[in-house]
Amino acid sequence: xxxxxxxxxxxxxxxxxxxxxxxxxxxxxxxxxxxxxxxxxxxxxxxxxxxxxxxxxxxxxxxxxxxxxxxxxxxxxxxxxxxxxxxxxxxxxxxxxxxxxxxxxxxxxxxxxxxxxxxxxxxxxxxxxxxxxxxxxxxxxxxxxxxxxxxxxxxxxxxxxxxxxxxxxxxxxxxxxxxxxxxxxxxxxxxxxxxxxxxxxxxxxxxxxxxxxxxxxxxxxxxxxxxxxxxxxxxxxxxxxxxxxxxxxxxxxxxxxxxxxxxxxxxxxxxxxxxxxxxxxxxxxxxxxxxxxxxxxxxxxxxxxxxxxxxxxxxxxxxxxxxxxxxxxxxxxxxxxxxxxxxxxxxxxxxxxxxxxxxxxxxxxxxxxxxxxxxxxxxxxxxxxxxxxxxxxxxxxxxxxxxxxxxxxxxxxxxxxxxxxxxxxxxxx
Amino acid sequence: xxxxxxxxxxxxxxxxxxxxxxxxxxxxxxxxxxxxxxxxxxxxxxxxxxxxxxxxxxxxxxxxxxxxxxxxxxxxxxxxxxxxxxxxxxxxxxxxxxxxxxxxxxxxxxxxxxxxxxxxxxxxxxxxxxxxxxxxxxxxxxxxxxxxxxxxxxxxxxxxxxxxxxxxxxxxxxxxxxxxxxxxxxxxxxxxxxxxxxxxxxxxxxxxxxxxxxxxxxxxxxxxxxxxxxxxxxxxxxxxxxxxxxxxxxxxxxxxxxxxxxxxxxxxxxxxxxxxxxxxxxxxxxxxxxxxxxxxxxxxxxxxxxxxxxxxxxxxxxxxxxxxxxxxxxxxxxxxxxxxxxxxxxxxxxxxxxxxxxxxxxxxxxx
Numbered sequence: 054x055x056x057x058x059x060x061x062x063x064x065x066x067x068x069x070x071x072x073x074x075x076x077x078x079x080x081x082x083x084x085x086x087x088x089x090x091x092x093x094x095x096x097x098x099x100x101x102x103x104x105x106x107x108x109x110x111x112x113x114x115x116x117x118x119x120x121x122x123x124x125x126x127x128x129x130x131x132x133x134x135x136x137x138x139x140x141x142x143x144x145x146x147x148x149x150x151x152x153x154x155x156x157x158x159x160x161x162x163x164x165x166x167x168x169x170x171x172x173x174x175x176x177x178x179x180x181x182x183x184x185x186x187x188x189x190x191x192x193x194x195x196x197x198x199x200x201x202x203x204x205x206x207x208x209x210x211x212x213x214x215x216x217x218x219x220x221x222x223x224x225x226x227x228x229x230x231x232x233x234x235x236x237x238x239x240x241x242x243x244x245x246x247x248x249x250x251x252x253x254x255x256x257x258x259x260x261x262x263x264x265x266x267x268x269x270x271x272x273x274x275x276x277x278x279x280x281x282x283x284x285x286x287x288x289x290x291x292x293x294x295x296x297x298x299x300x301x302x303x304x305x306x307x308x309x310x311x312x313x314x315x316x317x318x319x320x321x322x323x324x325x326x327x328x329x330x331x332x333x334x335x336x337x338x339x340x341x342x343x344x345x346x347x348x349x350x351x352x353x354x355x356x357x358x359x360x361x362x363x364x365x366x367x368x369x370x371x372x373x374x375x376x377x378x379x380x381x382x383x384x385x386x387x388x389x390x391x392x393x394x395x396x397x398x399x400x401x402x403x404x405x406x407x408x409x410x411x412x413x414x415x416x417x418x419x420x421x422x423x424x425x426x427x428x429x430x431x432x433x434x435x436x437x438x439x440x441x442x443x444x445x446x447x448x449x450x451x452x453x454x455x456x457x458x459x460x461x462x463x464x465x466x467x468x469x470x471x472x473x474x475x476x477x478x479x480x481x482x
Numbered sequence: 483x484x485x486x487x488x489x490x491x492x493x494x495x496x497x498x499x500x501x502x503x504x505x506x507x508x509x510x511x512x513x514x515x516x517x518x519x520x521x522x523x524x525x526x527x528x529x530x531x532x533x534x535x536x537x538x539x540x541x542x543x544x545x546x547x548x549x550x551x552x553x554x555x556x557x558x559x560x561x562x563x564x565x566x567x568x569x570x571x572x573x574x575x576x577x578x579x580x581x582x583x584x585x586x587x588x589x590x591x592x593x594x595x596x597x598x599x600x601x602x603x604x605x606x607x608x609x610x611x612x613x614x615x616x617x618x619x620x621x622x623x624x625x626x627x628x629x630x631x632x633x634x635x636x637x638x639x640x641x642x643x644x645x646x647x648x649x650x651x652x653x654x655x656x657x658x659x660x661x662x663x664x665x666x667x668x669x670x671x672x673x674x675x676x677x678x679x680x681x682x683x684x685x686x687x688x689x690x691x692x693x694x695x696x697x698x699x700x701x702x703x704x705x706x707x708x709x710x711x712x713x714x715x716x717x718x719x720x721x722x723x724x725x726x727x728x729x730x731x732x733x734x735x736x737x738x739x740x741x742x743x744x745x746x747x748x749x750x751x752x753x754x755x756x757x758x759x760x761x762x763x764x765x766x767x768x769x770x771x772x773x774x775x776x777x778x779x780x781x782x783x784x785x786x787x788x789x790x791x792x793x794x795x796x797x798x799x800x801x802x803x804x805x806x807x808x809x810x811x812x813x814x815x816x817x818x819x820x821x822x823x824x825x826x827x828x829x830x831x832x833x834x835x836x837x838x839x840x841x842x843x844x845x846x847x848x849x
Contacts, residue, residue, distance in 0.1 A: 286729035288671055293736055307567040308543060323566065325557050329762065333553040337767055364766055370672060372766065388768070394643040395636060395769040408818065409639060409771045412846065427787075 058215035064239035071242020102144035113140055119204045126197045135196045140189055174244045177237055184230040252437040343368050348471040351375045355466050362399035368477035372396045379460025383470045385435035386420055387481055392428035436476035439468050452476050498606045515727045516717035524709055525734050530590050532735045533583035540576040550682040552675045555630035556762040577751035579742055586780045587618050591654035596824035597712035598817050604707055605809040610700040612805045617693045625686040633759035636773045639673050651792050714817055759761040782833050784838035788845055
């Protein structure tokens with residue numbers, strides 16, 4: 054545990070002291086900045102620094118503003134975003150570092166500028182990248198759990214009350230990541246990389262330019278530039294295409310081949326299908342009945358109420374509503390809105406029913422739409438027939454209002470309400 | 483007389499499709515794209531094409547599981563979404579990409595109009611483009627019905643019923659045509675199995691063929707005549723179409739694909755529709771509240787709710803006619819005016835789509 058409580062201070066002191074000492078010893082500028090001036094053929098150190106800074110900023114944010122940070126990672130979507138950005142930046146930074154390292158290893162110009170200790174510290178950085186990336190992948194949501202582990206640990210160091218118990222339970226991998234960080238700080242003053250503190254801004258500001266000697270050379274250059282761009286484009290296309298196709302093929306294969314249902318799911322799916330088939334059959338039966346029978350049962354009279362309509366299907370297979378009218382007799386009205394054919398609602402408010410599509414109110418007694426409604430034509434009233442249990446016709450009202458037979462409305466309880474084909478045939482409905 | 487007509491027609495066609503240019507060299511190698519401040523607009527058509535390609539691929543995949551019958555349509559879609567690996571992803575991609583395609587087609591229309599891309603000899607390109615626009619809208623309309631849920635069937639009913647209303651406005655002799663058309667699409671007295679089968683065939687067979695044919699004409703004439711200059715002052719810089727513009731085009735496609743993938747992964751397109759409306763259609767129940775078309779019909783739907791039907795019908799007819807007449811109507815109009823017109827059109831589309839519902843409720847609020 055001493056490694057995590059004492060060594061950090063040692064590392065920081067060595068780092069600061071070392072840097073100060075070397076700065077005094079050095080002439081103006083650092084030799085690190087002189088690397089930056091040399092443009093390597095393909096990869097440049099400068100953009101890579103941006104990635105490195107981004108990663109550092111991510112770590113610093115969690116350390117400096119734990120409260121704000123915890124609020125952010127509390128939202129799953131932000132947590133995922135942060136992790137995704139973190140991984141992306143790390144991967145890019147790592148690839149960049151590997152490319153730069155190999156490039157510089159084989160570049161003769163830079164031998165002598167990169168010292169062995171520089172190389173060591175760069176390799177250490179690479180190892181650090183690997184540790185960090187593995188941590189993020191193996192122990193998910195590090196942006197979230199670091200708030201209660203590494204952040205208080207770092208704060209305890211800052212408060213000069215080092216407490217390693219915060220990180221005591223962390224896996225070896227994470228501890229290695231932290232240890233490597235201290236080691237990195239410790240070694241920094243011995244390498245040329247300490248320029249992070251001297252910030253050779255001049256080198257960044259200085260524009261890079263090429264000397265072009267004559268027109269032929271310029272033409273040649275633009276031609277090769279064009280070819281380079283083309284090859285780069287084709288290359289990117291090939292790589293991108295390969296990545297996308299790999300993902301797409303994987304998804305397609307599983308889409309086509311890997312439908313596996315548990316027995317429970319399978320029976321549920323089949324149940325739904327049967328239920329729907331049943332509904333379709335019912336609908337077809339309704340049609341068939343209407344072709345076959347002269348009378349269709351709407352409802353037993355006792356089930357009708359003045360306030361909630363009972364839906365039924367008329368002879369033209371259109372929806373209709375049955376109410377108990379204020380005169381005590383049945384009241385049958387079409388429910389297909391005369392505006393655009395929506396099905397009208399069955400709740401009566403103030404003697405009116407409502408079509409929800411475009412807000413038309415219809416009077417149930419007359420079928421007339423209220424003034425200003427989108428519907429202009431009234432809902433047609435339907436004829437009805439009252440029959441007793443034996444199928445004897447007791448009373449009927451045709452669509453045009455003609456009433457045949459008469460019974461006291463109070464004695465209707467045992468009878469049922471029907472619609473008749475003869476009314477439909479007359480074109481009344 | 484006949485000779486003059488034949489000569490005029492062949493002259494017109496030859497000018498639009500010059501045979502001497504029908505080769506690789508002039509259609510691909512020589513083609514250049516002007517670089518100016520409206521340069522971004524040259525990507526719109528390609529992007530619309532990209533979304534169409536997505537539609538074809540995801541659509542083909544959806545047919546693997548979709549069953550176009552009234553009893554199974556909804557259940558098969560539900561099965562696809564819940565039990566098939568990546569089924570929800572592919573369905574979401576299809577739906578989001580449909581919206582994107584319509585958005586891009588509209589943008590493409592407005593920018594091409596503003597850049598005067600319809601000028602001679604590009605009239606055929608424009609006409610094919612307008613037809614493509616209609617095909618795209620019918621695609622959206624026919625695809626809407628296929629899941630056979632409450633909102634889909636009821637909205638379809640409303641639109642089909644509106645055709646009858648159009649008939650009332652026409653002269654007696656042709657007044658029954660819209661109803662005949664409705665019956666031809668609907669197939670039975672009420673929206674049912676026949677309607678679903680016909681919409682399905684229209685959506686997966688007729689429209690794709692129509693679109694492919696129109697697209698061939700559209701793209702052929704684009705390649706033949708090259709990009710329109712787009713601005714009054716000829717651009718100082720040109721960019722080679724092949725390979726540079728096309729590579730950039732592909733880069734834009736890649737970004738679009740990434741965004742589409744993220745959205746389709748994380749956001750079900752029907753998350754904006756309340757649950758009762760996504761339940762299976764119930765022929766015997768009442769129409770639920772909140773039936774409305776997809777957002778790309780709002781620009782005609784909300785005015786329809788607020789103004790008399792004949793006003794909208796007339797306006798729509800005029801608009802369609804005007805779209806076909808654009809190459810001749812605006813032949814002499816300076817680009818500045820076209821810019822203003824296109825901006826007005828864009829403003830109208832944005833306002834009616836984004837605020838249409840709010841305005842409608844403000845006006846109808848009391849009732």
